[in-house]
Amino acid sequence: MLRYSLTRFLGAIPTLLILITVAFFMIRAAPGGPFDAEKQLPPEIEANLRAAYHLDEPLVQQFGRYVWNLARGDFGPSFQYKDYSVTELIAAGFPVSLRLGGSAMLLALLVGVFAGTMAALRQNSRTDHAVMAVSMTGISIPNFVMAPLLILFFAVYLGWLPAGGIGDGGLRYMILPVISLALPQIAYISRLTRGSMIEVLRSNFVRTARAQGLPERTVILHHALKPALLPVVSYLGPATAAVITGSVVIEQIFGVPGLGRYFVQGALNRDYTLVMGVVVFYGALIILFNLFVDLVYAWLDPKVKYA
């Protein structure tokens, strides 16, 4: 297991390098540059700025410089937010996104697995139809519609919860963004759980367990749930990485100072270093979570063995 993890870890390095290369040259290929503004800068000022950020060097040399600095843990300065470095921006944004996204995923997992299991156990009953209808709605109503509706109802009309911001970082400020983030995930997870649970419940070992007269609770919790969760677990890896690096929509609507909006703002402002920073960070997280999922798989599924 340890050896497997190590090999996977080393294998991630070329993947990351490819990611860095593609992202670096793609953002540079986009028209416009970080210093373009409606009022064009006088040429000498622009030249001066480009030289200060090494943008006047050949692209390959800039790439070499970037990778070298990255290897030393330096993401470079942000072009847009001049008082901060990209490392500082990520360090400030990630804990917020992690807390928000982590809570949302946990909530989604609990509610989604529970609702999916209930639906599977009572297949084609009213519970089943209700859960599936709600989850279909959850999937089809996008975040940018749901979130403002939640704010309008709970913050503007009822005044129970804040309309946005993180305030003192208290729980009140987390509720609406967490629910908005969790809703689509709940929908996916409950559908995944239901489908796979139905399949597992029809399998021989469940029939055997029931035939032996085990209580239904034991059958579900001890025998059926583990294999039924396999597809959910493989979904969780990339989904968690995506949710904890922040959602630009949720962050904009709730004014949450997370990482997500740096993807969009960085790209729009041609803030090369910021875009690269969040892409590399996100890429590394996805690799890490996929590895983690594979390890969990080995624990859940007796058929899988890593030697």
Added chain:
Amino acid sequence: MTPSLMTRCRWILPLFLLMSFAVGCGDARMGVDRSAGAKIGGDSGTELAERQVLRRGNGAEPQSLDPHKSEGVPESNLQRDLYEGLTIEGPDGDVMPGAARSWDISDDGLVYIFHMRENARWSNGDPVTAHDFEYGLRRSVDPSTLSNYSIMLRPILNAEAIIAGELPPESLGVRAIDDLTLEIRLSGPTPYFLGVLNHSASYPVHRPTVEKYGDRWARPGRLVSNGAFRLRDWVMQSHIVLERNEYYWDNENTALDEVWYYPIENQSTELQRYRAHAIDMTSDLPFRQLAWIRSNLPEELVISEYLGIYYYGLNVTRAPFKDNPELRRALNLAIDREILTSQVTTAGEIPAYGFVPGTANYTQHVPEWAGWTQEQRVAEARRLYEAAGYSHEQPLRLQILYNTHENHRTIAVAISSMWKDTLGIDTELINEEWKVYLETRRTKQNTQVYRAGWIGDYNDAYNFLEIMHSESGLNDSGWRSERYDELLALAAQERDMARRAAYMNEAEQILLEDMPVIPVYFYVTKRLVKPWVGGYRSNIMDQIYSKDLHILKH
């Protein structure tokens, strides 16, 4: 299945929802009807609230709090509270003494002597001296500072050469004669120069702090400022908190103890935060919800003139506009600005028949067609259109380029349908993301008509006419007129205000006759302000100093 599992778990979901609501209900401050019952400002209407805290929506996250490294509106709002230039703007937009108590101007308008206030202090208690301004202005034009707005200081002697790296920063025409006297020499008489001095490019910075922390000085715990407020906290993408600077020379007249700035880019989000009483002032309003706001919050809606123009540029370096002023004029006349501003933009924008908004010391040029009825304009437009060789059978095909934004799209649709109805022009709308659009505009290879806008940096007509100077970084139409450039050069050197205005007026007339740009409307500022925000006064530059505001009892 056993029913026990179901019954045991059935209540979990409702319980969870209930819990989440209960947490929310715990805080009574969130109640919506906080203003109900209580009379604003107490019985007298002027009673101050106990907590003097103002919460302002502020658009985008500021790029920097270093005044020499930022240029945008959100940054200026914050820096206006943090720093104080030699001059400031009064609540009505007039130039008033700031860190300088008074000044003398030489007869030729080239030498300014500023007398500093003896009691001006930085937020750490250090005195603010003429040397601080000497250091600040030199730093602002120094190429190694990497300022992108230092060009604002161009009127100062040698500034242009220093920015270009041809002279050292020490050669700037700024000299501290002693601690309380500052001399500034200009390269030409510049009537708007006092206005430039309240722009962030001319704010002072605290030398020991900048030298100690280098590029990273503009942060909480480090930043030292000389304005009415100082920086207490800055959480990126969440909020910036300013607190009273007790050392400020006019501290006793500052009512607010704290100002919270929230970066909220999305205008609908900002509106919701305002409605939930989380902010007291918005930075802007969503254009689609104006009708709702007018009927539901009419007393809190503030709309006022703003020093800016929305216009369409025509690329005169290529067909069909090259050497074709008739066609350019035809397109101009076919736009019904009254309909556009009353039915499409609807915030009370002012139809623009000239290129310069209502600035100080200047009377706009009013072209003859401004007095015509729209029918007359359309008739003349048709005549010119046909003279240019087009007709309903052989219509002109045009492309309008704009940067991706709901408002720009709506306006482009309206204008293209006006052109279609009156002249039969077939228009294609092309939207591009901001930076792509800027590059397309600049290269002039594919553009025909492009949407553009400009907000004045200082309250002077020159600021707008300069856009169309042949060397200007904003002139993406490719238009050049020697006479126009010459008139601007004359205006820049002229000390006599009436003669200067006459030069600029003639320039505007040339521009409107040749029509490389089609003025559409002059901007307005639109925002919501809570009734308990006292001291709020609109001005044309939209410079709202928090030190002029207070919170009434509510």
